[in-house]
Amino acid sequence: MSPMPDSLGFSVYLSSFDRARRALERGAGSAAAVFLSLHISEEFSPDYCARAEAACRWLAQAGYRVVADVSVKTLSQFGESNLVRLAGRLGLWALRVDYGFSEREIAALAREMPVVLNASTINAAAAARIAEAGGLVMAMHNFYPRPETGLDDAFLLESTRSLQAAGIKVLAFIPGDEELRGPLREGLPTLERHRGLPVSACFADLAVRFGVDGVFAGDPGVSEGEQAHIRRFCTDGVLEIPAELDAQRRELYGRVFTCRADSPSRLIRFAESREYSCFGSRVPPGGCAPRVRGSITLDNGNYGRYSGELQLVRSDLPADGRVNVIGRVKEPYLLLADCVRNGSRFTLVPG
Structure with missing residues (x-):
């Protein structure tokens, strides 16, 4: 496992992609990871597939590694027969497989490309069996828009350690600080305790105290000042304390x-x-x-x-x-x- 995340990952939403793209242009070529869900029902529209494909391809061409959240409905929506073909069409780096896929199907997918499991629901034994198929297998915790529903420390720590012991890299979310995702706009953290706290402090907490392998901002907006604190920590190992x-x-x-x-x-x-x-x-x-x-x-x-x-x-x-x-x-x-x-x-x- 990596001793700590090497950069902050971002989250992109089709409904606000035009605004996000302006900020993401500054990080083009960084190989940072970007999370994007392909089954958010409130974003569906007649041109949804075209917009999603354009966004994914722009991110891939800009050098970002796109992690897309998919379900069984995603295939039919995009008119594809399998997830590998869909990933190739959209330029995706990894797929986070949500509900509807069997363990055997996920293991077969893992042999073809990086796969991300749901860290909050899968057990370590099942994750290990999938990892045995070969390839890069990760597990990502959910984010929690509703206050009071985020994970507590003990659950996150136990689940992270058990998954890492099974050879799985663990990813989690922290809230943003500029543009918070609606409709609640209460932040999108994995840990409830992080709600409303500075982005860089939450990043360091997940990296140091919980030992996660990758950290994403769940909200679409992160200020440049907070990003600068995180870059210093990742590149020099120096924690900046205001x-x-x-x-x-x-x-x-x-x-x-x-x-x-x-x-x-x-x-x-x-x-x-x-x-x-x-x-x-x-x-x-x-x-x-x-x-x-x-x-x-x-x-x-x-x-x-x-x-x-x-x-x-x-x-x-x-x-x-x-x-x-x-x-x-x-x-x-x-x-x-x-x-x-x-x-x-x-x-x-x-x-």
Whole structure:
């Protein structure tokens, strides 16, 4: 399995494809994956098949890998005799097989092209049998438009681990932040807890804490700023954490830090503190407030040789006259504090 996703996948809907295409043109040639459903009933129209074919072919020619959600009705709708022929006609990279196909039919398809199973409903044993047919077999969790219906952490973690143990790559969705899909416009996450949170924080959460192999934005719109955070994480392995720092400590913005390998779960110790100009000098006490989750702290001179040590607090701690609070992770991005693993790199950026 990949250690983490190498890019953010996108979702495309025929009803808003003209708007999406303008944004997707910027990523042409990136080989990013795009998810598109070919059986959303509210998008059906007399020219549906023609529009779908044009959209799929444009995406393929632009260098995107198209993952299409299909059902048994899709074949009759497009007048094709089998899914491989349909995929060739539309320029599809992979097919997510929904209801109506037997395990034997899916295994036969897997021998011909990449196949995506429904991770939320298939069991690991059945997925393993399909994978034995050969070829690339993945499993994608659903997204959940209605609030309160998204998956909980325990289910996603258990299902992901069992499928990966069977040799299956696991994919999941996070919400967008610019254009949210109607009619509810409440975001399209796999995890309920991600609803309404920043895209980059949800991406890091799925990649680091849940270990999924691929992440798609379920909604059609993702801001360029959030995409930039994700690109940095994927290409350099550096997690960008938006934070508000005191004016006299803004030189910390943009520095790449490492979480000390022996950091406890309650806080992140900045390994480079000992290289920082304040370390070992007598930092005057100031702002010794309660260290609530997300606080960024600097040990002052009252801590003796620890003066100058930087930390990011993950669990509430009391005020300490030896510790200055010099900043805070921005509220919507607090989830990122849990995504910093011991030994991993991160940077504080203006929010």
